Amino acid sequence: MKQPIVMSYSGGKDSSLALFKLLKNPDWEVKRLLTTANSTYNRSSMHGVRTELFQQQAESIGLPLDVIWLTPEDGGDGYQRKMKKALENYKANGLNHIAFGDLYLEDVRAYRETMNDMIGLHSLFPVWGIPTQEFAKQFIQLGFKAIVVCVDTTQLDASFCGREFNQVFLDDLPNGVDWCAEKGEFHTFCYDGPIFSKSILFEKGDQILRENRFQYIDLLPI
Template sequence: MPATQVLLAWSGGKDAAWALHDLRQRDDVEVVALLTTVTREYARASMQGIRVDVLRAQAAAAGLPLLEAHIPARCGNDDYDAAMDQALAEAGSRWPGLRTAAFGDLFLADIRAYREQRLAAAGWELLTPLFGADTAALARQMQAGGLRAHLCCVDTQQLDARFAGRAFDHVLLGELPAGVDPCGENGEFHTCVQAGPMFASPLDLRRGETVLRDERFAYTDFSLATPRAI
């Protein structure tokens, strides 16, 4: 039986990257492309704030095409749903057998249910390979497996801004306050991946400044040390 083709939602962060690694260990699925949502005004990943050229470099390192769904900065549910519906339609046209989308969700059942509902309305199925994992064990597994990432966005209402820009490593895990999920699944933080078993070669990233936006989110900028034409 041929492997099921999969479109993987790509944020540029550790959960999406590890979901890609996990799916590539299986014989029953084949990830054929990545899909990311990009804020139109900033040319960055919508929540993580990762530059679009870094996202493209990640996709190139993973050996996969990157599809981009562009949304406005002040994006409501209707805007997001319309952009995703269009992206799914385009993906389905490019890969006629493609009707499964994967996400790196870990344990937020309401978000998973929302994705499942929206995908079903478009005639797609949902795959969440990491869902239900113990996040403390998963974080250690990622690090032991060679994943290298940095915190690129911190919700300062849940975690001190001093964590922004730090490496996602065992030292950080040991310093996270009680109640903060080791994988940031409650939105405490987001990451930017630069290396791991899902990439053919690591990205050379340069850390930039950290800025506070919306009086809440501390974003640390990461750019390609050697900008490339993509």
């Protein structure tokens, strides 16, 4: 019998491949997607993507999307409080498992597991430990398509922002930059691939540098 599970979904490459593996696994039935967004800017918290686009992702995937709305005033404590409330609601409704797209960051995994253990949820990491070059090749070979939406300019040149995440992009990365950006070098938005019933359409908008460090590109829904 399949176990119901929630997928923590950022809309980027890591969580998209993790979701793909869950959907293909006969032991699991993905019931819902969970993400966070900034209520002030109406954009995803990490990637700066407009909420309309990740709502379109969920519709194309065919799963309901739960959004935890965060404000600049929330900080770490506010995030934990709102996340805890969402997870407790899942537990109360019979959803006892939640999956994440983390690959290697032990401290992030430990944080998630500690929070979930307190609530009585079991944590699952479908892509944990996959070597990042192998992960990137799998992602591309499966037919996923993604665009780089944010670059940490202290680790990677701003010119990489707005580029397609493909083999040419990977070949152009400087030595020391992880292919899956496990050190936070860049973030992606996945707009096509085997988990979607249709492509997510957008136009490239303006780019902006925030905090004198992070280069973002605005994706405009079509």
